[in-house]
Amino acid sequence: MLDDDVKSLSKTHQRCSSCPVRHRAVCSKANADELALLDTVKFYKTYQPGQTIALRGDALEVLASVVTGTATLSQSMEDGRTQIVGLLLPSDFIGRPGRDTVAHDVTAVTEVTLCCFRRIPFENLMVDMPHVSVRLLEMTLDDLDAARDWMLLLGRKTAREKIASFLLLIANRSVMAGSDVTTQGIRIELPLSRETMATYLGLTIETVSRQFTALRKDGLISLDGTRTVVVPNFTALSAEVGDGE
Amino acid sequence: MLDDDVKSLSKTHQRCSSCPVRHRAVCSKANADELALLDTVKFYKTYQPGQTIALRGDALEVLASVVTGTATLSQSMEDGRTQIVGLLLPSDFIGRPGRDTVAHDVTAVTEVTLCCFRRIPFENLMVDMPHVSVRLLEMTLDDLDAARDWMLLLGRKTAREKIASFLLLIANRSVMAGSDVTTQGIRIELPLSRETMATYLGLTIETVSRQFTALRKDGLISLDGTRTVVVPNFTALSAEVGDGE
DNA sequence: CAACCGCCTTGACCGAGGTCAATGGCCGCT
DNA sequence: AGCGGCCATTGACCTCGGTCAAGGCGGTTG
Numbered sequence: 001m002l003d004d005d006v007k008s009l010s011k012t013h014q015r016c017s018s019c020p021v022r023h024r025a026v027c028s029k030a031n032a033d034e035l036a037l038l039d040t041v042k043f044y045k046t047y048q049p050g051q052t053i054a055l056r057g058d059a060l061e062v063l064a065s066v067v068t069g070t071a072t073l074s075q076s077m078e079d080g081r082t083q084i085v086g087l088l089l090p091s092d093f094i095g096r097p098g099r100d101t102v103a104h105d106v107t108a109v110t111e112v113t114l115c116c117f118r119r120i121p122f123e124n125l126m127v128d129m130p131h132v133s134v135r136l137l138e139m140t141l142d143d144l145d146a147a148r149d150w151m152l153l154l155g156r157k158t159a160r161e162k163i164a165s166f167l168l169l170i171a172n173r174s175v176m177a178g179s180d181v182t183t184q185g186i187r188i189e190l191p192l193s194r195e196t197m198a199t200y201l202g203l204t205i206e207t208v209s210r211q212f213t214a215l216r217k218d219g220l221i222s223l224d225g226t227r228t229v230v231v232p233n234f235t236a237l238s239a240e241v242g243d244g245e
Numbered sequence: 246m247l248d249d250d251v252k253s254l255s256k257t258h259q260r261c262s263s264c265p266v267r268h269r270a271v272c273s274k275a276n277a278d279e280l281a282l283l284d285t286v287k288f289y290k291t292y293q294p295g296q297t298i299a300l301r302g303d304a305l306e307v308l309a310s311v312v313t314g315t316a317t318l319s320q321s322m323e324d325g326r327t328q329i330v331g332l333l334l335p336s337d338f339i340g341r342p343g344r345d346t347v348a349h350d351v352t353a354v355t356e357v358t359l360c361c362f363r364r365i366p367f368e369n370l371m372v373d374m375p376h377v378s379v380r381l382l383e384m385t386l387d388d389l390d391a392a393r394d395w396m397l398l399l400g401r402k403t404a405r406e407k408i409a410s411f412l413l414l415i416a417n418r419s420v421m422a423g424s425d426v427t428t429q430g431i432r433i434e435l436p437l438s439r440e441t442m443a444t445y446l447g448l449t450i451e452t453v454s455r456q457f458t459a460l461r462k463d464g465l466i467s468l469d470g471t472r473t474v475v476v477p478n479f480t481a482l483s484a485e486v487g488d489g490e
Numbered sequence: 491c492a493a494c495c496g497c498c499t500t501g502a503c504c505g506a507g508g509t510c511a512a513t514g515g516c517c518g519c520t
Numbered sequence: 521a522g523c524g525g526c527c528a529t530t531g532a533c534c535t536c537g538g539t540c541a542a543g544g545c546g547g548t549t550g
Contacts, residue, residue, distance in 0.1 A: 075397040077488040083400040085393035096386045098379075103390050133378065134343075140385045141341045145348050147392040148330035152320040154399040155328040155447030159507065194528060202400030207507055209529055226516090226528065243322040404537065439498065452537055454499055471498065471545095 014044060019115070024091035025065040026139060029131035037129060041121045046113045047071075053094075053106040053114075060102050062116045063095035069112035070191045073104045074199065083154075084200040086147065089173070093139055097123045109191060154202045157242055162201040163211040164240035167221065171231055185232035187224075194226075215240075259289060264360070269336035270310040271384060274376035282374060286366045291358045292316075298339075298351040298359075305347050307361045308340035314357030315436045318349045319444065328399075329445040331392065334418070338384055342368045354441060399447045402487055407446040408456040409485035412466065416476055430477035432469075439471075460485075 016022055016035050027038055044067070047053055053071060054060075066088050073086035085104060088094060094106060097119070126133050153165055171188050180187035190197070194212075198205045215221045220237050222230045231237050261267055261280050272283055289312070292298055298316060299305075311333050318331035330349060333339060339351060342364070371378050398410055416433050425432035435442070439457075443450045460466045465482050467475045476482050 073393070075393060077397070077401065079487070081401045081487075083397040085396045098383055098386070104393060127375075130372075133382070137378070137382050137385065138343055140382065140389060141343070144385060144389045144392060147389060147396065148318070148320060148349060151330045151392065151396055151399055152322070152328040154396055156322065156326040204508055205528080206509080206530085210507090213529075242324070242326075449538055450498080451500085451539080455537090458499075 014115075019067065021065060021067055021091040021115075025115075026093045026132060026135050027065070028091075029135045030129060031131065034129040034131055037125050038117070038132075041117045041125065043116050044113060045116055046111065047108040049108055049110055051108045053108055053112070054102045056102055056105050058102045060095055060100050061119055063093070063097065063119050063122055064114040064116040066090050066092045066094065067113040067115050070109040071112050072107050072109055072196065072200070074107065075104055082199055083202060084196070085150075086143065087200070093136065095119065097126060097136070109196060152243070159201075159203055159207050159211050160214065160240060161242040162203060163197075163208065163215065164220075164237055165242075166197060166201060167229060167231065168234075168238060168241060171234070171237075185230050186234060187228065187230050190227045190229060259360075264312065266310060266312055266336040266360075270360075271338045271377060271381050272310070273336075274380045275374060276376060279374040279376055282370050283362070283377075286362050286370065288361050289358060290361055291356065292353040294353055294355055296353045298353055298357070299347045301347055301350050303347045305340055305345050306364055308338070308342065308364050308367055309359040309361040311335050311337045311339065312358040312360050315354040316357050317352050317354055317441065317445070319352065320349055327444055328447060329441070330395075331388065332445065338381065340364065342371060342381070354437060397488070404446075404448055404452050404456050405459065405485060406487045407448060408442075408453065408460065409465075409482055410487075411442060411446060412474060412476065413479075413483060413486060416479070416482075430475050431479060432473065432475050435472045435474060 016027065016039065019025075022028065027035065030038065045064075047069075056075070068090055071088040071094075072084045073088060074082050074084045076082040088106070094114070096103070153162055157165065167188070170190060171186055174188045175181060175186060192200065194205050194208050197203075198208045201208065212221070212223065215237075216223055220231075220233070220240065222232070224230060261272065261284065264270075267273065272280065275283065290309075292314075301320075313335055316333040316339075317329045318333060319327050319329045321327040333351070339359070341348070398407055402410065412433070415435060416431055419433045420426060420431060437445065439450050439453045442448075443453045446453065457466070457468065460482075461468055465476070465478070465485065467477070469475060
């Protein structure tokens with residue numbers, strides 16, 4: 001994973017103390033000693049939008065935390081049908097200790113910066129970093145819950161419910177990140193194109209588009225350009241999701 | 246979780262040495278000391294087919310390994326639409342250390358026997374059982390992979406592909422468990438009713454039924470009663486799955 | 491042995507969402 | 521300004537799988 005031949009990537013080393021995901025990533029519970037250990041094996045890499053970060057079946061040499069940007073985890077069939085099985089956002093962890101191949105394709109959506117650890121040294125250090133392994137188990141359990149919630153969406157929700165669920169997911173996140181909440185409503189930037197959303201939601205691009213216009217005509221959202229959505233009434237949109245949030 | 250008031254459950258204590266899942270469950274890497282620790286907090290419980298083992302939102306007081314039988318993990322919407330998000334088979338682990346509520350409904354499909362651990366003592370013991378925590382992380386990562394594979398099935402596969410995938414899943418498992426492989430083909434017992442399969446595959450019961458007859462008419466399977474399937478040509482059925490197995 | 495019940499199958503119909511194709515905006519480039 | 525590329529939207533049509541409804545089959549009960 002993490003192809004070394006790519007021209008566009010930069011390698012820098014940053015202080016953990018100024019890291020934007022210091023308090024949420026796999027290292028969030030690490031003490032000073034543990035951070036010092038991590039520091040000995042970590043390095044940064046940057047990927048451009050659309051760039052492949054890793055392919056299913058590749059040798060798994062590097063584990064990483066997302067520092068900035070958005071990436072996708074996806075799974076494909078031979079005929080090209082593909083399903084995004086996870087969104088990777090800042091603080092999310094990529095790769096699995098104890099495995100030697102990559103399980104899913106990883107692709108950069110925006111520009112992505114990773115904080116990387118070579119796998120073998122990281123695994124060896126894990127026994128000396130109990131807070132890191134505990135945090136990793138915790139994050140993996142969270143990912144598992146998220147994956148299972150998404151299974152309900154993929155298997156049972158209608159197109160409209162899928163779009164509403166997705167918008168609320170992004171809205172919740174961007175509110176947490178401290179974005180625009182005005183009297184006009186909540187203003188959110190979509191990190192994904194229509195096509196990527198479709199791949200995430202198990203829909204086609206046309207259906208995504210049609211549902212956006214349907215929600216707009218029903219007054220549940222308004223669009224400012226193609227990537228900015230204003231949600232005037234959060235509760236009204238929540239009612240479209242189908243389940244109890 | 247694990248309702249204590251139910252009449253039909255039995256509580257026994259068994260020797261780990263004769264446990265059928267000793268080499269695959271969360272305790273599989275435990276040494277003698279660790280097993281002795283587990284022994285101090287473990288007890289058995291049995292549930293009848295259809296019985297609820299735990300409900301989403303319940304206080305999570307007990308963690309458990311499935312010893313025998315089949316159970317489902319499921320997620321429901323207010324209007325009753327439900328999706329099975331995981332199958333629990335012998336050696337699978339239920340519950341998550343570090344959480345205090347149940348995340349998904351757990352239901353017995355067949356008679357189920359669990360090897361239970363009270364959560365708090367188990368969590369406290371975890372620090373003294375490194376092999377158990379490592380194994381738990383490993384199993385959780387496997388579950389996550391399985392969940393993500395299932396997302397591809399739910400989001401992108403046709404009804405026929407879903408059924409074929411499911412049959413191969415069960416076939417693979419029953420071959421591993423050492424079941425009937427004759428010159429007539431592989432004989433498999435379905436652990437689930439049509440309805441439960443439908444809930445697992447994101448289909449309706451009618452569609453499941455129709456696809457079974459379609460596969461039968463195409464000579465890919467033959468049915469012996471309603472719960473026994475014979476697969477004469479494993480490779481031919483594999484071709485119906487759509488992806489590279 | 492008839493009545494019943496749970497589960498499965500089959501048929502007729504319908505509709506949500508996929509497919510195919512044309513059109514429209516936005517932006518950078520010359 | 522004009523052109524071309526990319527992405528999004530819209531429309532017309534079709535199909536897969538859902539819905540509704542009617543049996544069928546096997547096992548159990550009186």
